[in-house]
Amino acid sequence: MRHAHTVEQVRAAEAELMARLPEGTLMQRAAAGLAATCARLLPRVYGSRVVVLAGSGDNGGDALYAGARLARRGAAVSALLLAPERVHTGGLAALRAAGGRVTTDQGEFSRADLVLDGIVGIGGRGGLRPEAQPYAAAERRGVVVAVDVPSGVDPDSGAVPGAALRADVTVCFGTYKPGLLVDPGASYAGIVQLVDIGLALPGAGVTALQHDDLAGMLPVPTVESDKYRRGVVGVAAGSARYPGAALLAVAGALRGGAGAVRYVGTAAEEVVRRFPEVLVTEGGPAGAGRVQAWVVGPGGGDGAARALEEALASPVPVLVDADGLTELARLGPAALAGRTAPTLLTPHTGEAARLLAGATAQAPPAADELAAARLASARRLAAEYRATVLLKGSTTVVAEPTGEVRVNPTGTSWLATAGSGDVLAGLAGSLLAAGLGTLDAASAAAYLHGLGGREAAAGGGPVTALDVAARLGSAWRVVRG
Numbered sequence: 001m002r003h004a005h006t007v008e009q010v011r012a013a014e015a016e017l018m019a020r021l022p023e024g025t026l027m028q029r030a031a032a033g034l035a036a037t038c039a040r041l042l043p044r045v046y047g048s049r050v051v052v053l054a055g056s057g058d059n060g061g062d063a064l065y066a067g068a069r070l071a072r073r074g075a076a077v078s079a080l081l082l083a084p085e086r087v088h089t090g091g092l093a094a095l096r097a098a099g100g101r102v103t104t105d106q107g108e109f110s111r112a113d114l115v116l117d118g119i120v121g122i123g124g125r126g127g128l129r130p131e132a133q134p135y136a137a138a139e140r141r142g143v144v145v146a147v148d149v150p151s152g153v154d155p156d157s158g159a160v161p162g163a164a165l166r167a168d169v170t171v172c173f174g175t176y177k178p179g180l181l182v183d184p185g186a187s188y189a190g191i192v193q194l195v196d197i198g199l200a201l202p203g204a205g206v207t208a209l210q211h212d213d214l215a216g217m218l219p220v221p222t223v224e225s226d227k228y229r230r231g232v233v234g235v236a237a238g239s240a241r242y243p244g245a246a247l248l249a250v251a252g253a254l255r256g257g258a259g260a261v262r263y264v265g266t267a268a269e270e271v272v273r274r275f276p277e278v279l280v281t282e283g284g285p286a287g288a289g290r291v292q293a294w295v296v297g298p299g300g301g302d303g304a305a306r307a308l309e310e311a312l313a314s315p316v317p318v319l320v321d322a323d324g325l326t327e328l329a330r331l332g333p334a335a336l337a338g339r340t341a342p343t344l345l346t347p348h349t350g351e352a353a354r355l356l357a358g359a360t361a362q363a364p365p366a367a368d369e370l371a372a373a374r375l376a377s378a379r380r381l382a383a384e385y386r387a388t389v390l391l392k393g394s395t396t397v398v399a400e401p402t403g404e405v406r407v408n409p410t411g412t413s414w415l416a417t418a419g420s421g422d423v424l425a426g427l428a429g430s431l432l433a434a435g436l437g438t439l440d441a442a443s444a445a446a447y448l449h450g451l452g453g454r455e456a457a458a459g460g461g462p463v464t465a466l467d468v469a470a471r472l473g474s475a476w477r478v479v480r481g
């Protein structure tokens with residue numbers, strides 16, 4: 001599990017630790033880790049051209065001290081100072097003492113084998129300032145290593161309010177920052193490496209699962225298992241207009257670990273023809289047999305309102321997607337007030353905007369504003385509806401009403417293909433039926449779906465939603481090692 005902490009949490013832990021250590025210890029720990037990573041990235045340190053972009057704060061100090069360490073190993077290190085009169089004096093003195101120099105030739109940025117971005121770190125606000133902006137657009141031949149955070153990325157939210165410096169590698173200190181895990185910020189961070197500097201941190205509000213976490217979370221049948229004990233997932237999806245959504249949601253549900261899939265709706269005939277292993281009933285959830293979780297809404301069309309009402313009236317977990325969400329937005333959060341079992345909402349940003357409009361008297365933010373502030377949007381929705389919310393898109397995030405968030409580290413933009421959300425809904429619903437809680441089911445489903453998408457798109461080709469579904473079994477095997 002990767003844990004990410006806010007700037008406020010990092011500052012508090014830093015103050016507590018600094019009070020017990022000689023001055024400068026943390027910066028030296030940070031610089032040592034940073035220089036070690038840079039040395040690994042260079043074919044050889046001796047003779048390499050390294051440029052340090054140094055801003056006015058401690059982020060610049062880290063970069064200058066790391067530059068000094070590389071200079072001592074024979075690199076030709078020069079520093080471009082963004083605010084010469086406020087540069088970190090200790091860092092600059094160390095660089096000079098090691099044989100490094102200050103330059104004003106911005107062309108050195110483009111010619112460097114390695115650039116250290118120490119313009120601004122967790123003290124940064126707003127995008128890059130004018131004096132730093134040319135570097136965001138400049139050509140580069142070497143690798144760019146961001147110090148703690150790519151400059152211009154908001155560390156807490158991942159928002160990129162103006163220009164930002166795109167890194168190949170980010171070396172962060174003490175903990176991950178949410179902005180390194182959430183797009184658009186994550187797309188500027190490249191590969192993220194953590195350097196332990198000894199901070200004692202509180203519980204993280206934002207986490208990201210890794211393979212090992214999934215391996216411990218996914219339901220695996222035992223000798224005592226039978227199909228009912230493994231869980232039955234009910235899928236109320238598809239309509240005369242959108243029969244395909246039923247097939248895609250069922251395709252996902254069949255790969256989610258439940259022992260059986262029960263389909264209800266107008267596409268029963270198509271479903272059973274394609275997937276003979278599925279139990280089918282026409283009608284709605286109320287008339288179907290027992291299930292341990294419902295998926296309601298994909299391609300539901302006019303039937304979505306009734307399916308939603310009947311599913312919400314049941315005492316089992318319910319996942320609401322697509323047309324079910326449109327209907328829920330019309331009803332507002334009151335529709336979930338009487339529920340005794342958890343509810344999981346899986347909107348894309350357009351549906352999230354509709355849900356917010358249904359929850360508050362204020363005008364909702366536009367879908368692109370929601371996407372730019374994904375963490376805050378998902379948390380707000382979860383709080384308004386008192387439900388777990390999986391907000392889809394580039395960096396899918398799962399938020400609980402408590403504010404706890406899981407960020408999904410897998411996925412590919414090739415997943416932006418019609419119907420892939422239906423597969424995700426079926427998969428997550430199946431994990432719910434198998435007994436996972438809403439947070440685990442949603443984040444595990446997003447993880448597997450993202451891996452399946454990547455595998456289907458391997459080599460960089462287009463994928464269909466059914467291709468993604470077909471790769472889910474292999475995604476299970478990958479995470480279970």
Ligand SMILES: NC(=O)C1=CN([C@@H]2O[C@H](COP(=O)(O)OP(=O)(O)OC[C@H]3O[C@@H](n4cnc5c(N)ncnc54)[C@H](OP(=O)(O)O)[C@@H]3O)[C@@H](O)[C@H]2O)[C@@H](O)CC1
Binds near residue numbers: 026060126173
């Ligand atoms: N936490 C830890 O445990 C440890 C932290 N460490 C390191 O310290 C870093 C934090 O250092 P920090 O607090 O000095 O802030 P930092 O990021 O250098 O920026 C503040 C300066 O930038 C300026 N500025 C602001 N916005 C800007 C912008 N958009 N564009 C340009 N400039 C901008 C602002 O100036 P002003 O707004 O006054 O003009 C101010 O002078 C942290 O990221 C890590 O690298 C490690 O050494 C080890 C332990």
Ligand SMILES: Nc1ncnc2c1ncn2[C@@H]1O[C@H](COP(=O)(O)OP(=O)(O)O)[C@@H](O)[C@H]1O
Binds near residue numbers: 322417449
């Ligand atoms: N730019 C992107 N990068 C990564 N994943 C994306 C991107 N855009 C969409 N996705 C993923 O693709 C899927 C699309 O789901 P959705 O919008 O519900 O489509 P549909 O309704 O056609 O099934 C979601 O899993 C979403 O997270």
Ligand SMILES: [K+]
Binds near residue numbers: 059147148150
């Ligand atoms: K930086």
